[in-house]
Amino acid sequence: MTPVIKVDNLYKAFQEGGTLLWAVNGVNLDIHSSEAVGLVGESGCGKTTTARCLLRLLEPTKGHIFFQDTDITQLTSGRLRQQRRYFQMVFQDPDTSLNPRFSVRRTLREPLKLHALVKGAEVEDRLKETMLRVNLEPQMLDRYPHQLSGGQKQRVGIARAIITEPRFVALDEPTSSLDMSIRIQILSLLQRLQEELEMAYLFISHDLSAVRFLCRRLYVMYLGRVIEYGSADEIFDHPVHPYTQALLSAIPIPDPTIKRKRILLEGEPPSLFYLPQGCSFYDRCKYRKPACASEPPPLQDKGNGHFVACFD
Secondary structure (H helix, E strand, C coil): CCCEEEEEEEEEEEEEEEECCCCCEEEEEEEEECCCCEECCCCCCHHHHHHHHHEEEEEEEEEEEEEHHHHHHHHCCCCCCCCHHHHHEECCHHHHHHCCCCCCCHHHHHHHHHHCCCCCHHHHHHHHHHHHCCCCHHHHHHHCCHHCCCCHHHHHHHHHHHHCCCCEEEEEEECCCHHHHHHHHHHHHHHHHHHHCCCCEECCCCCCCHHHHCCCEEEEECCEEEEEEEHHHHHHHCCHHHHHHHHCCCCCCCCCCCCCCCCCCCCCCCCCCHCCCCCCCCCCCCCCCHHHHHCHHHHHHHECCCEEEECC
């Protein structure tokens, strides 16, 4: 089955002075219809940059991004604009992603107007239908962001993303700014919308419990590279890479009688200005070998669709 999104050897560099900073370093991934895929890793590893490149909100330095067999890195601005209704993004902070001068009605009308999807009385019908889909009353269409709670703002952000009936949605930390009780509501909403609308998700989050709840597969990033991927259950139950093991050991357990040994990593990630020649995790890994210092380990198949970049 053809993936909705397929990323082939994606790189993204930023110019800092006279030096290139490689934020994304050879990422490959794919996401199928109605599938939620998690992308996790510590802050600064390249997750958000990867997502923004997938939607061409940032221009990739090199590599290819296929949306339903169309290489969107090769599209002109006009053709890309025609395709944009099919891939959308929900941002981390609704306070900054919603225009404070736009009412909810105008916020939701803008994508409909831009893509000329519906006209006349159908516009109002689509607005009301979308509001109900995200569990908001249509009467709230005339409110402004400052009149909404944090959870309501994020629902408006989700409504804006789904109103064009996309095939793919990138979710960048969509629950991180919300209270725990509201997070659960938003996650359940996202799960329901995915089933109803058959969308594919890329779900970026530091909340690994949320990732396991929503996602079928999981990619782990470190310093711009994917260092482990496979089914979410396989990685959560049998992590192989030392970094993944440390990351998962930090998940809180709601039962105080159960103790988990926390794996504490020593040192700091190397600078993106001076990427190591070998494994990017070399300086922090207690299992490192001489081979790890000279070349980056390739992703190796460990069985059950579980791949790990490690010389074990």
